[in-house]
Amino acid sequence: MRHLKIIYFFACLLFSLAVSGQKHPGIMITGEQVPALRAGVNRYPLLKRSYREIKAAADAAIAQPVTVPVPKDGGGGVTHEQHKKNYTGILNCGIVYQLTGNKKYADYVKELLLQYAAKYESWPLHPARKNNKESGRIFWQSLNDFVWQVYTIQGYDLVYDAIDPKDREEIEAHLFLPILQFFTGHCAYIFNSIHNHGTWCLAAVGLTGYVLNKPEYVQMALKGSKLDGKSGYWAQLDQLFSPDGYYAEGPYYQRYALFPFLIFAKAIQNHQPRLHVFEYRNKLLAKAINSMLQCTYTNGAIFPLNDAIKDKTSETWELVYGVDIAYSDINNSNDLLDVAQQQGRVIVSDAGLKVAKAVYEKKATPFKYVSEWLSDGADGKAGGLGILRDGPNTDQQCVVLKATTQGMGHGHFDRLNLLYYDNGTEVFSDYGAARFLNIESKGGGGYLPENNSWAKQTVAHNTLVVDRVSDFKGSLEQAQATHPDLVYFNAKPGLQVMSAEEKNAYEGVVLNRVTALITIPELKKPLLLDVFTALSNGEHQYDLPFWYNGQLVDASFQFKAFAGELKPMGDKFGYQHIWLNAAAALNKEAGSITFLNKNRFYTTHFTSENPLTVNFVTTGANDPAMNLTTSRAFMLSRKSSGNATLVSITETHGVTDPVYETVTGAVPAISGVTLINNSEGKKTIVFWVNGKKEYRVTINYNDKNNFINLK
Structure with a gap:
């Protein structure tokens, strides 16, 4: 046992050395990409339109008082919706800060996170929870807490260098570290589950581990809390997807689960490119994106199998991310550009920039729906x-x-x-x-x-x-x-x-x-x-x-x-x-x-x-x-x-x-x-x-x- 601990210590040390000099941001946008992105939002119509939507949302957010209510309501209730607005506002303002350099957007994120840091540890399990096992603190179910963190940690990463170190210490010590402990402690059975809730949980933990330079949490996200590979990111890719990229819970939840799979994959690629995440299992993530698109009709409707909300189409944000990342990072097939045009928006990132540029250059070909x-x-x-x-x-x-x-x-x-x-x-x-x-x-x-x-x-x-x-x-x-x-x-x-x-x-x-x-x-x-x-x-x-x-x-x-x-x-x-x-x-x-x-x-x-x-x-x-x-x-x-x-x-x-x-x-x-x-x-x-x-x-x-x- 002592021998294993020594090996793990040196593994963590090597990992820490690999990322200790990391620069922020480092998830969907990196610092090196910002100049090209700034130019792209003024040149390529699809990217320009997408950025304007985000900037309008960010401006609307900072025009309102910073509000962090005590969690009270179930899905769709006032407090539920306010916390959702907060995490989208944090991410939107982080993106706009990177592209404008205007510190007011970073200040909004800082003030919002400081308020969360002042309150989070005092919040018990959510009062509208159905049961203790699946309860969150901010939301009635822990899944929503995981989603909140996936969005929020990206926004924090985008404004990291604009926040005073003392304030960063406060935010991390009283918000993000307690969240990591909650997700890997109280929510451990979800964190280790082979299920879309587990995907969101481990992605939240892994992304936060990268941003806070906590390699032990990244390792847990990749290999499960016991680091034995029986759960975690790799195990989920192995057990939830077929070799053709079909997802065990059906197309609707494949759409939902792809988002954390892909966001975390981008972070892995940026921080640990030697892991070759996009090559894993014969480019499984690319197959997963393609099979998801094949599980739609030509009007964009997702085949409503299993528990599915029938209003969802290929225009959903998860598939915007999927199409853009597939084109930019894995397989730049021009028929993906046809889907991007139908979606009418792209991610404001290097992936979205590549897609918008290719669409602008008229490289799109009709998407190839096939019998299979x-x-x-x-x-x-x-x-x-x-x-x-x-x-x-x-x-x-x-x-x-x-x-x-x-x-x-x-x-x-x-x-x-x-x-x-x-x-x-x-x-x-x-x-x-x-x-x-x-x-x-x-x-x-x-x-x-x-x-x-x-x-x-x-x-x-x-x-x-x-x-x-x-x-x-x-x-x-x-x-x-x-x-x-x-x-x-x-x-x-x-x-x-x-x-x-x-x-x-x-x-x-x-x-x-x-x-x-x-x-x-x-x-x-x-x-x-x-x-x-x-x-x-x-x-x-x-x-x-x-x-x-x-x-x-x-x-x-x-x-x-x-x-x-x-x-x-x-x-x-x-x-x-x-x-x-x-x-x-x-x-x-x-x-x-x-x-x-x-x-x-x-x-x-x-x-x-x-x-x-x-x-x-x-x-x-x-x-x-x-x-x-x-x-x-x-x-x-x-x-x-x-x-x-x-x-x-x-x-x-x-x-x-x-x-x-x-x-x-x-x-x-x-x-x-x-x-x-x-x-x-x-x-x-x-x-x-x-x-x-x-x-x-x-x-x-x-x-x-x-x-x-x-x-």
Whole structure:
């Protein structure tokens, strides 16, 4: 043990010698970069616009009295929002100080930090905390404290040389050092966790360690509090990302976690370039940024998988940082400049300068959205996310098949879930999270009870529900222990297909989904083919909802509406939140439903081995606080003894023009959808186009070399 301590002492000594002569600033902006940055904000429009926004915000901040309230409110409350304003004000003023040299901005940061230093140590755990374990001091949850520190320490670094040493000593001794102790002590389990909260915590500790020249804290941030590498920055990169850069908690939280990963990476690169952080795991951070961008539709919308706020797009600040750092520090691919132009802003840093300069020089090329399978799991063998795309960025079809791991606590019980985009909008949608972010009147801005009772449940997604029970009966522990498996993926133009299998979600039932985009010459847009198979020896109730956006305009069958007697479809697993609006028990195997979405028609043709019941449903039942947003679906239902197959073909057709009051192509071209040759190993789907041309799609489940054929 004594020998290990001696080794650690000399390691820290060498580290200290490496950074003891450091200059401030040294995170996103370094002193050497400031002259070029000052020139750039006056020359390159994208950087100029971004800097003007920051300067306007900084000027607004210093025009107000310095306010450091005693923490009181939950998310979205007055004190919560004031502390958020303070950390953004600190960073903004730090940037403006570096670019103007005007000491009034540094003085604002100093006065604000001195007030925090005078009060911080007297603050107990936050009074609005949900529990002691995850409580912060400044905010109701420690995560927000970590975010506060990531922003604040950057601002302090930017004005460091403008603050009197005596004041720096006061700020560091009574604010930043107590924060480091709180984060690595009270919050130790979060600091060492493999989770986005842990990422923010370790980034806050590591950045502060660099700025304060505390190498022991940087080492803890890199290797975990025990310095054994089982947690910390490197472990998080290893365990949270697949080799393709897909993040375990899903795209929404990948967006959120990228920010601290990248900020800390920049600091590591500036202070310890020998660690080659941007080269780590075959440029993993570059892959993470690219996979995050691929997990968006062409309108910028992030695929709303797991706990996701659906308003988030690629314009979010985290992805501004991601795009700029990817271009400047890792891979200067010119299609990233296309995203930067859409974002309309850059970081005011050397990274933003490089992007703004390249955009100014007209180097941007259209971003390359691709069809691909993004593997999940640290080794890339724990399922994944399938993405099929067809068409230009201006009018692209995009289909997503979710066959990933559970996604930890933020995961939903939605194995083999399907999303479909077209015409710049969602067609088959996902609810995302039941949460009104930072709106205090709605559950304090946190996740609502309906997030568990509805949004996470299987029926809230476009996937098969067995016996009206959610995957794994809603058990996170069981779901986290297993994953779906990739069966087949091929992005060959004209016949793109992906398939995945789930063996564990329901006891005695194996689920398989095959989804394809099929191009035929008679139609302008590819067809979306979906074949969902349940293999079982027992009798089960199967429900396959399609949550669609738009307005129902036609159906091939008569249905009964229950306008005067609405009832929930069930009492648990999300069914208690669904109104059964109408239903139809079909007397034949096939049917179709047409709906209008954003002036374009979509017809879903469906069939099965036996006649289906079609249920028309909406959300809103058992919702006394009116927390649920309105969603609608048609649900294909049937009981089956033995195996069951549900086939659908969604056709895109026609257009309406409400200005000129014209409608064209409202009638679908597809007809006669039939399932034949239906066995476990092989299925053939037959359909007709314009009543004349017959097409046959054959799926060979046991032949990967001849998996799908179109004739």
